[in-house]
Amino acid sequence: MDAPVSRTRIRRLPELAVTDPAVLREVLDAGVAGHVAFVHDGQPYAVPVAYGRSGDAVLFHGSTGSRLFRTLALGVPCCFTVTHLDGLVLARSAFETSMHYRSAMVLGRCAVVPDKLPALRAISERIVPGRWDVVRPPSTKELAATLVLSLPLDEWSVKVSAGPPDSSPEDSGWDPPTGVVPFELVRGALTESS
Amino acid sequence: MDAPVSRTRIRRLPELAVTDPAVLREVLDAGVAGHVAFVHDGQPYAVPVAYGRSGDAVLFHGSTGSRLFRTLALGVPCCFTVTHLDGLVLARSAFETSMHYRSAMVLGRCAVVPDKLPALRAISERIVPGRWDVVRPPSTKELAATLVLSLPLDEWSVKVSAGPPDSSPEDSGWDPPTGVVPFELVRGALTESS
Numbered sequence: 001m002d003a004p005v006s007r008t009r010i011r012r013l014p015e016l017a018v019t020d021p022a023v024l025r026e027v028l029d030a031g032v033a034g035h036v037a038f039v040h041d042g043q044p045y046a047v048p049v050a051y052g053r054s055g056d057a058v059l060f061h062g063s064t065g066s067r068l069f070r071t072l073a074l075g076v077p078c079c080f081t082v083t084h085l086d087g088l089v090l091a092r093s094a095f096e097t098s099m100h101y102r103s104a105m106v107l108g109r110c111a112v113v114p115d116k117l118p119a120l121r122a123i124s125e126r127i128v129p130g131r132w133d134v135v136r137p138p139s140t141k142e143l144a145a146t147l148v149l150s151l152p153l154d155e156w157s158v159k160v161s162a163g164p165p166d167s168s169p170e171d172s173g174w175d176p177p178t179g180v181v182p183f184e185l186v187r188g189a190l191t192e193s194s
Numbered sequence: 195m196d197a198p199v200s201r202t203r204i205r206r207l208p209e210l211a212v213t214d215p216a217v218l219r220e221v222l223d224a225g226v227a228g229h230v231a232f233v234h235d236g237q238p239y240a241v242p243v244a245y246g247r248s249g250d251a252v253l254f255h256g257s258t259g260s261r262l263f264r265t266l267a268l269g270v271p272c273c274f275t276v277t278h279l280d281g282l283v284l285a286r287s288a289f290e291t292s293m294h295y296r297s298a299m300v301l302g303r304c305a306v307v308p309d310k311l312p313a314l315r316a317i318s319e320r321i322v323p324g325r326w327d328v329v330r331p332p333s334t335k336e337l338a339a340t341l342v343l344s345l346p347l348d349e350w351s352v353k354v355s356a357g358p359p360d361s362s363p364e365d366s367g368w369d370p371p372t373g374v375v376p377f378e379l380v381r382g383a384l385t386e387s388s
Contacts, residue, residue: 007237012260033279033293037231037240043201046231046240048277048297066206081240085227088322090384093330094314095340097322099227103242120288128282128291134370136287146289164387176328182382190284192373193358 007107008157018158027082027104027158028053032127034082036060038071051080052123057150058106059119069147072110080106080151088181091165092174099161100180106156110149119148201301202351212352221276221298221352222247226321228276230254232265245274246317251344252300253313263341266304274300274345282375285359286368293355294374300350304343313342 010017018024028051035046047068052059058080062069072078086100113119117138124132138146165178204211212218222245229240241262246253252274256263266272280294307313311332318326332340359372 007235012257032282033277033295035229035231035240035275035277037229037238037273039233039238041201043271043273043301044231044233044238045273045299045301046229046275047299048275048295050293063206077237079231079237079239081229081242083227083229083242085379087382088226090322090325091329093332093336094318094326095330095332095336097318097325097329099244101227101242105239105241107237107239124288124291128284128375131284131291131370132288134368135285135291136289136365136368138287138289139364142287142289170333171330174328174330176325177384177386179384179386181322181384184380184382185279186378186380188281188376188378190371190373190375192371 008105008155010157010159016159016161018160023160024104024153024156024158025053027084027102028058029126030084031082034080036068036072037079037081038068038076040067040071050123050127052126054119054122056153058153059113059123060110060149060151061120061123062147064145064147069149072149073112073147075109075111077107077109078151085183086162087183089165090176090178090181092167092171092176092178096166102160104156104158106151106153108151108155110151113148113150116143116146116148119150120146202299202349204351204353210353210355212354217354218298218347218350218352219247221278221296222252223320224278225276228274230262230266231273231275232262232270234261234265244317244321246320248313248316250347252347253307253317254304254343254345255314255317256341258339258341263343266343267306267341269303269305271301271303272345279377280356281377283359284370284372284375286361286365286370286372290360296354298350298352300345300347302345302349304345307342307344310337310340310342313344314340
C-alpha cells in the first residue's frame with residue numbers, strides 16, 4: 001500500500017491523479033468486475049473478472065481449467081483495472097468533450113491463495129452482501145476445481161475525472177448546452193427463476 | 195471480420211461463445227468505453243478508452259503525448275475488450291452464482307488513421323449522437339495533438355452469458371431466492387454548467 005512509484009505515475013492529466021489509498025479502496029469497493037491484462041504467447045489480453053478485496057489485496061477466483069487463471073497463478077506480471085463511468089462531459093468544443101470516471105489500476109503478480117473459503121466468501125460478500133450465508137457452500141470437489149488468487153495493492157494508480165467541462169476563448173460563438181450527463185449502474189429487482 | 199481463429203477460440207464455457215459478427219457489432223455499439231491491453235517494458239497494462247466503430251474497425255482517439263496511444267501507434271499487439279455487466283445470477287449454490295454479461299474481445303495491431311476528422315466524428319456520434327454538429331470542431335492545433343487509431347475486427351471473440359441459474363442435485367435442502375438481478379447503465383438528465 002505504498003505511494004505510487006514510477007510505473008504507475010500518471011503522465012496524462014496528472015492533476016486527475018489521486019494518491020490516497022482510501023480512495024483506491026473506495027474505487028475498488030464500488031465495483032464488482034474489472035479487467036485483468038496479462039500476456040500469453042506474446043499476445044496481451046484484457047479479460048473481465050469479478051473480484052473482491054480483503055485488506056490490501058484484490059481477490060479473484062476462477063476455474064483451474066481457465067487459461068487466464070492458470071497463467072496468473074504462475075506469478076506473471078499482470079495489471080488489474082477497475083473503471084467506473086460516471087458521466088459524459090459535454091463541452092462547447094469537440095476537443096474538450098470528455099467523460100467523468102474513476103479508474104484504479106493495480107500492477108503486480110498474483111499469488112495463489114491456499115485458504116480458499118474465506119477468500120471466496122470475501123468475493124461473494126463484495127458482490128452480493130449476505131448471500132454467502134444462504135447458499136450451499138462449495139463442495140470439496142468444487143473447491144478443488146477453483147483457483148483463488150490475490151494481487152497485493154502495492155503498486156497502483158487512481159485517476160478521477162469529476163470536473164466541469166473546459167472551455168477556451170476559441171469557443172466563442174459556439175453555445176450548445178454544456179454540462180454533465182450522469183451515468184449510473186442501477187441494480188433492478190430480482191426476477192425469480194421458476 | 196473472419197470467424198474466430200485459434201487465439202480467440204473460447205475454451206471456458208464454450209457454449210457461451212457467439213460467432214455471429216452482427217452480435218460483435220451489437221456488443222461494441224452498446225458501449226462507450228472499453229479496456230485496451232498492451233505491453234510496455236514487459237509489463238501488461240489495461241487502460242480504459244472511449245471508442246467508436248466504423249465498419250469493420252474500432253476507432254480510438256487520444257493525445258499524441260499519451261504513452262498508451264504512442265505505444266499502440268507503433269503497431270504492437272494489443273487487445274481491446276468491451277464488457278457489459280447485465281446482471282447477477284443468484285443460484286442455490288455459491289459455485290453456480292455468476293453474472294450475466296456480454297463481452298467482446300478484439301486482438302490485433304492498431305493502425306494510425308491519417309484522415310482524422312471523419313474518425314473523430316464517428317467516435318463522437320457513437321457516444322453522443324448529434325453532438326458533433328453543435329460543438330466547435332477541432333482546430334488545426336487540436337487535430338495535430340490528437341492521434342486516431344483503428345483496430346480491425348479481424349480476430350475476435352464474443353461471449354454472452356444470459357441464462358438462468360444452474361442447479362445440481364447437491365443443492366437439495368438449500369432454497370434461497372434464486373434468479374437474476376438485472377444491471378442497467380442509466381444515463382441521467384444533463385446537469386447544465388453555469
